[in-house]
Every structure is written in C-alpha cells, then in structure tokens.
Amino acid sequence: MKSFLLCCVFLCTMLPRSNMQIAVPATVLNCCEGDILLLLDSSGSIANYEFSRLLHFTAELLRPFSLGRGHVRVGLLQVGTNPNLEFSLDIHNSQESLQKALRRVIHLHGDTNTVAALRVAQQLLTEREEDVPKILLWLTDGVQPGDVEKPMTELKAQGVSVLIVSTVHGNYQVLQRAVTPPLESHLYSVDIDNINIITEDLREAIIEIIRAERLRIVHLTSHNAVLQWRPVLRADSGYYELWYNSMLKTDSETRHILSGDSSWVELTNLQPDTTYTASVHPESNQRLFNTLSVNFTTLPDALSLAVVSVSDSGPHQIRVSWGPLQPGQVRRYMVEYGAIPSGRVQTVTLHNQRNSTLLTGLEPGTQYLVTVSALHKNGKEIAMSVRACTQEALPALADLQLIPVESQEVQVVWQAHQEGLKGYYLKWEGEDSQRSSSKSSFSSVHLSPTTRSTRLTHLAPGSRVCVSPVYSSGIGDGLCCNAESHRDSSQGG
Numbered sequence: 001m002k003s004f005l006l007c008c009v010f011l012c013t014m015l016p017r018s019n020m021q022i023a024v025p026a027t028v029l030n031c032c033e034g035d036i037l038l039l040l041d042s043s044g045s046i047a048n049y050e051f052s053r054l055l056h057f058t059a060e061l062l063r064p065f066s067l068g069r070g071h072v073r074v075g076l077l078q079v080g081t082n083p084n085l086e087f088s089l090d091i092h093n094s095q096e097s098l099q100k101a102l103r104r105v106i107h108l109h110g111d112t113n114t115v116a117a118l119r120v121a122q123q124l125l126t127e128r129e130e131d132v133p134k135i136l137l138w139l140t141d142g143v144q145p146g147d148v149e150k151p152m153t154e155l156k157a158q159g160v161s162v163l164i165v166s167t168v169h170g171n172y173q174v175l176q177r178a179v180t181p182p183l184e185s186h187l188y189s190v191d192i193d194n195i196n197i198i199t200e201d202l203r204e205a206i207i208e209i210i211r212a213e214r215l216r217i218v219h220l221t222s223h224n225a226v227l228q229w230r231p232v233l234r235a236d237s238g239y240y241e242l243w244y245n246s247m248l249k250t251d252s253e254t255r256h257i258l259s260g261d262s263s264w265v266e267l268t269n270l271q272p273d274t275t276y277t278a279s280v281h282p283e284s285n286q287r288l289f290n291t292l293s294v295n296f297t298t299l300p301d302a303l304s305l306a307v308v309s310v311s312d313s314g315p316h317q318i319r320v321s322w323g324p325l326q327p328g329q330v331r332r333y334m335v336e337y338g339a340i341p342s343g344r345v346q347t348v349t350l351h352n353q354r355n356s357t358l359l360t361g362l363e364p365g366t367q368y369l370v371t372v373s374a375l376h377k378n379g380k381e382i383a384m385s386v387r388a389c390t391q392e393a394l395p396a397l398a399d400l401q402l403i404p405v406e407s408q409e410v411q412v413v414w415q416a417h418q419e420g421l422k423g424y425y426l427k428w429e430g431e432d433s434q435r436s437s438s439k440s441s442f443s444s445v446h447l448s449p450t451t452r453s454t455r456l457t458h459l460a461p462g463s464r465v466c467v468s469p470v471y472s473s474g475i476g477d478g479l480c481c482n483a484e485s486h487r488d489s490s491q492g493g
C-alpha cells in the first residue's frame with residue numbers, strides 16, 4: 001500500500017485529473033471473461049448474522065460484472081456436512097437473477113467438510129473446455145478448515161486461482177498455503193463488521209485475473225474489419241494505440257491513437273483476401289497493460305470485376321476478357337455490346353467458368369461499348385464497361401495476273417497497298433509427285449512485303465492460285481486466278 005500512495009502523489013503532480021481507480025463504471029463492468037466459483041462456508045461455526053453479511057458482501061463484490069458466457073460466470077457451492085451446489089456456473093446470465101439467488105441462499109449449519117466441497121469444486125471448474133481464467137473464492141470463518149492443502153494444490157496446478165476471505169484470524173497458516181500468491185491481494189482476513197472495506201481491493205484482484213486480454217474481429221468484409229476489445233481505460237485515464245499492417249508488409253504500417261473510452265475500431269481500405277496483423281496497446285500512466293494482437297484475413301472481393309480488357313481486335317471482331325473468375329459467387333456472365341453512339345445492342349450470356357468471349361460480325365473502324373455483367377448468386381449484378389474499336393478494314397489485293405511461262409509453269413504478278421504491309425500469303429494447287437499424277441495437293445508460302453511476283457512450277461492442270469496481303473492487324477482480302485483461264489477476280493481468304 002505504501003508504494004501505491006507514493007505513486008499516487010507522483011501521478012497527481014503529473015496528471016491533475018488522474019484517478020487511481022481502475023475504470024469501474026457504475027453500470028456494468030464489461031471488462032472480463034472468466035469463471036468464479038464461490039466456496040461459501042455454511043457450517044454451524046458461522047453465526048447467522050455473519051452468514052448473511054458474507055452473502056451481502058459477495059453480492060456487492062460481484063454486482064458490477066456483466067454475466068454469462070463470454071463474460072463472467074458465477075457459481076455458488078456451500079460447504080456443510082455435504083457440499084451443496086446452490087447454483088452452477090451457467091445458471092445466471094444477468095445481475096438481476098444472480099442478486100436474487102444470493103438473497104435466497106439458506107444457511108446449512110452442518111460440519112465444515114471443506115475437502116468434500118473442494119472435490120466438487122474441482123469438477124465444476126475443470127469441466128469447461130474453453131480456456132478462460134478460473135477463480136475459486138473461498139469465504140470462510142477460518143475455523144477447522146480440514147486438510148485442504150492437497151486439493152487446493154491440485155486446483156492451483158490446474159490453473160485455478162484461489163482467493164480467500166476469512167472472517168476470523170483462525171488458522172491463518174493453512175489459508176496462507178491454500179491461497180494463490182500474492183497474499184497481499186488474494187488473502188483477506190477481516191472483521192465481519194468491516195468487511196466492506198475490502199470489496200474494492202478484492203474486486204480489483206479478481207479483475208486482474210479475469211481481465212479479458214483479447215482482441216476480437218467482430219465484422220469482416222473484403223475491405224473492412226471491425227476490431228473489438230474489452231475496455232480497460234476511460235476517456236481520462238489513458239488512450240489506445242492501434243497499429244496494423246498486412247503480413248506481407250506490402251504497405252507501410254498504419255498507426256492511430258484512439259481515445260480511452262473506445263472499445264472498437266473499424267479498419268478501412270484494406271486489401272481483399274489479405275492477411276493482416278493488428279495490435280492494440282492500452283496506454284496509461286496508472287498501470288501497465290499488455291498489447292493485444294490479432295491476425296485476420298479479409299474476404300475475397302466478391303462483388304467486383306477486377307479487370308475487363310480487350311484484345312485480338314480485328315476489323316470485324318473484338319475479344320473481351322474479364323477476371324478474376326468467381327464460380328462460387330457468380331451464376332453467369334452477360335456481355336452486351338453495341339456501336340457507339342446508336343448501334344443496336346447485342347447480348348451474349350456465358351457460363352460462370354468463362355473469362356473471355358470473341359465478339360464477331362462487327363463493323364470495321366467502329367467504336368463499340370462493351371459491358372460485362374457478373375450476375376451473382378445472391379442476386380446482385382456487377383457490371384463494368386469498356387470502349388473498344390474495331391480495326392479499319394484491311395485493303396484487299398489490288399491486282400493479280402498469271403503469265404504462262406511453260407507447261408505447268410506461271411509467273412504470278414500482283415499489286416497491293418503498301419501501308420502496314422507485312423507480306424503476302426500465296427496458295428496454289430500443285431501436282432503431287434509422291435502420288436499418282438491424277439492427284440494434286442495444295443501448297444502455300446509466305447513472301448516478303450517487297451515481293452511483287454514469283455514463279456510457280458509443277459502446277460496441276462487448271463490450278464487455282466490465290467494471293468492475300470498480310471497486314472500487321474490481319475489478312476486482307478485476296479484475289480484468285482485459274483492457271484489455264486484468264487484472270488478470275490473471285491475473292492479468296
């Protein structure tokens with residue numbers, strides 16, 4: 001207590017408004033998560049008056065806590081000739097019902113069979129799977145406690161904190177050995193008429209044990225996360241420091257200061273499908289707090305088309321691609337396209353596994369508005385539009401002549417537009433020397449853009465010769481001639 005007071009004097013000069021109490025709001029104390037089992041001496045050695053004072057003390061001690069699973073659970077086991085479980089840990093979810101139950105407890109007046117009660121206590125405190133702090137609060141007159149050392153040692157070994165309130169300076173040494181250290185805050189020997197003076201100290205000791213040091217994610221989307229923690233400060237007793245970053249540390253760490261009365265924060269502008277680590281540190285001049293941390297992964301971005309792109313566009317076609325594919329969320333895709341500004345809009349519907357489609361039959365040199373919509377299974381529709389141009393029509397071959405040279409031999413001469421020209425594609429029917437002379441086969445060759453003519457030999461009788469200009473954006477319309485006849489200007493591919 002001495003160091004406590006010195007500390008206070010020091011703080012008062014530093015912080016005029018500081019208050020030495022840990023935040024204990026008048027209403028509910030939403031600070032903690034843990035189990036408290038009251039072990040109440042109900043034997044004949046306790047006077048009725050003493051018994052009811054103990055119950056009243058207990059009621060006041062516990063009144064500020066919010067109760068139930070996820071908060072504080074309270075059970076009451078009476079020590080008598082036989083242990084009597086007044087109520088177990090999962091009975092009371094509100095202060096109203098706990099307070100009512102405490103007023104109804106009846107004094108047993110039997111022997112002080114504490115050892116038998118401790119066996120029951122051990123069962124009650126260890127049956128719960130969740131790893132929450134557990135407290136056995138033993139309220140006794142300290143008279144003839146029995147051989148409690150072994151069961152108490154076992155309880156402590158199982159992680160239960162044993163706190164003791166004794167009303168008579170009876171067998172103090174037994175109590176000293178039973179209690180979980182430190183004695184100063186866990187063992188109280190007090191005259192029953194003055195028992196109220198220890199209420200706050202004991203409550204603080206309890207809070208110290210069951211203070212929930214957890215940072216929880218209570219809401220998570222693809223871009224946001226809401227973090228929640230149990231308030232341990234007040235607006236005037238300190239502040240929280242928050243920092244977070246993605247695990248891959250792609251961005252720099254974000255830091256914020258939050259006021260002492262906050263108990264949650266929303267992180268925004270997060271990346272979807274990304275693992276983050278976040279920490280909250282309560283900063284106070286009055287005591288040290290641990291830093292709370294949590295790791296979480298944002299949800300995948302369910303409701304967006306991240307990319308819509310256009311490729312392979314020719315005079316009559318455009319390929320539209322999108323992504324990422326989300327077959328889990330998307331029912332199907334719909335692609336609508338029409339010439340800008342007033343072309344007829346056409347629609348194609350595609351399976352949810354498709355991430356691209358080739359739009360054909362388009363006008364050359366025309367701008368189109370292409371809209372890709374993802375129709376989600378939840379009924380939502382997310383659309384994204386791009387503008388895309390088809391290419392100008394490619395110039396056709398300007399002229400083609402076949403000049404006979406010898407039997408089965410011709411000189412092929414042609415003309416084409418030179419702009420963007422990459423070369424020529426020639427195709428003709430030749431005699432297949434490997435097979436019988438009545439059979440023929442097609443041959444083809446690519447020629448450089450500077451070529452204007454070439455000689456073909458071993459032509460099949462009546463062979464058809466076609467030449468097409470090749471531009472960087474596609475193949476222009478070609479011309480074809482039959483070797484025997486004169487010029488034939490039918491179009492070829």
Ligand SMILES: *[C@@H]1O[C@H](CO)[C@@H](O)[C@H](O)[C@H]1NC(C)=O
Nearest residue numbers: 247276277292293294295296
């Ligand atoms: C978060 O993940 C890191 C790296 O895997 C780990 O070291 C840390 O203990 C995790 N923190 C929590 C609160 O789980």
Ligand SMILES: *[C@@H]1O[C@H](CO)[C@@H](O)[C@H](O)[C@H]1NC(C)=O
Nearest residue numbers: 307321322323324325355356
């Ligand atoms: C479309 O899917 C293929 C394979 O399924 C993939 O290689 C390609 O990257 C995807 N395209 C887009 C735009 O997501």
